[in-house]
Amino acid sequence: MTQDLKNRIGIFDEISADIGRTKSFTRPSSLICSSKISDEDWRHLQNSANLYMNKCLPNNSFITDENELLETFAQNKDSIKNITPNGLIVPKRHTVLEYNLLVNAVARIINSAGIGDWITSWHIPLNLRIKHNEINEENMKRHHPTEHIHSDSWAGESADSVTVMIPIFGDTDHNRVTYYDPPDNFEDSWLGPLPSYADGAEIASRYEKLDFVPKKQHLILADFSTLHASHRDAGAGHRVSIDTTFVPVRKYKGGDGETIHPWRENERATHKVLSSLGETHLFHFPDSVDQQVDSQGGFKHPTNLVVKELE
Numbered sequence: 657m658t659q660d661l662k663n664r665i666g667i668f669d670e671i672s673a674d675i676g677r678t679k680s681f682t683r684p685s686s687l688i689c690s691s692k693i694s695d696e697d698w699r700h701l702q703n704s705a706n707l708y709m710n711k712c713l714p715n716n717s718f719i720t721d722e723n724e725l726l727e728t729f730a731q732n733k734d735s736i737k738n739i740t741p742n743g744l745i746v747p748k749r750h751t752v753l754e755y756n757l758l759v760n761a762v763a764r765i766i767n768s769a770g771i772g773d774w775i776t777s778w779h780i781p782l783n784l785r786i787k788h789n790e791i792n793e794e795n796m797k798r799h800h801p802t803e804h805i806h807s808d809s810w811a812g813e814s815a816d817s818v819t820v821m822i823p824i825f826g827d828t829d830h831n832r833v834t835y836y837d838p839p840d841n842f843e844d845s846w847l848g849p850l851p852s853y854a855d856g857a858e859i860a861s862r863y864e865k866l867d868f869v870p871k872k873q874h875l876i877l878a879d880f881s882t883l884h885a886s887h888r889d890a891g892a893g894h895r896v897s898i899d900t901t902f903v904p905v906r907k908y909k910g911g912d913g914e915t916i917h918p919w920r921e922n923e924r925a926t927h928k929v930l931s932s933l934g935e936t937h938l939f940h941f942p943d944s945v946d947q948q949v950d951s952q953g954g955f956k957h958p959t960n961l962v963v964k965e966l967e
């Protein structure tokens with residue numbers, strides 16, 4: 657096994673051990689950890705995701721039933737302007753309050769898992785994504801459709817990162833993310849930026865698909881040396897989930913250090929900021945729903961975020 661892979665597994669062993677001090681967890685592979693979220697943290701997350709999604713509906717309705725909410729989203733998907741072809745529900749100025757609540761709920765889950773100190777920086781803003789039951793064929797022609805097997809580093813994120821995924825609503829058993837484990841000869845050099853996810857197909861062919869279905873009310877962490885893809889079984893329903901990434905503290909020597917695509921340098925925040933939204937900081941999105949952001953071929957997050965200091 658390469659030293660690059662040993663280093664990454666070493667960090668996952670330590671992060672899992674820290675989670676294990678307060679929570680149960682499973683390791684679907686040596687580079688993935690899945691841990692159950694407490695009922696109280698889960699209610700915070702579901703309710704804030706619900707409020708945020710309702711705020712995006714044309715008449716700001718208040719639908720509490722998750723199936724009705726997803727169905728209403730599907731029916732209105734052409735009129736909800738802040739959804740990207742990849743299903744990202746993009747925060748805009750009319751959703752500032754609800755979006756900050758949602759981030760608070762995620763930070764709370766990380767704090768309960770006891771891994772806040774592991775986080776050098778978060779990629780912001782984190783994503784709430786809706787994946788409808790049918791593939792958006794237009795999206796498959798773009799540079800970075802999440803249906804292709806990929807590492808987020810191929811879209812310019814730091815190769816040192818960890819992917820965070822939380823399935824929240826809908827048919828998450830059949831409309832989900834599938835994960836792939838690297839071979840023993842994995843090298844960090846495989847994780848550089850690529851013009852499109854399709855350009856990584858040769859690297860992806862070296863990987864092994866894992867028999868792992870991410871579950872609701874679970875926090876799933878996956879090292880960037882794993883690959884993943886959006887997947888729908890035949891007849892699957894809609895799904896909503898959180899996805900984001902952080903760069904963990906590197907306790908070992910060597911390696912190339914954190915490399916971030918230049919367009920992504922502004923998309924970072926500390927865990928302290930994330931944990932203090934509404935108290936010391938606020939994520940502000942100055943764009944109205946009619947202002948579209950050029951995501952520069954998928955290398956930039958499709959929103960404009962200003963981190964406001966409140967004091």
Ligand SMILES: [Fe+2]
Binds near residue numbers: 802806807808884
């Ligand atoms: Fe991804």
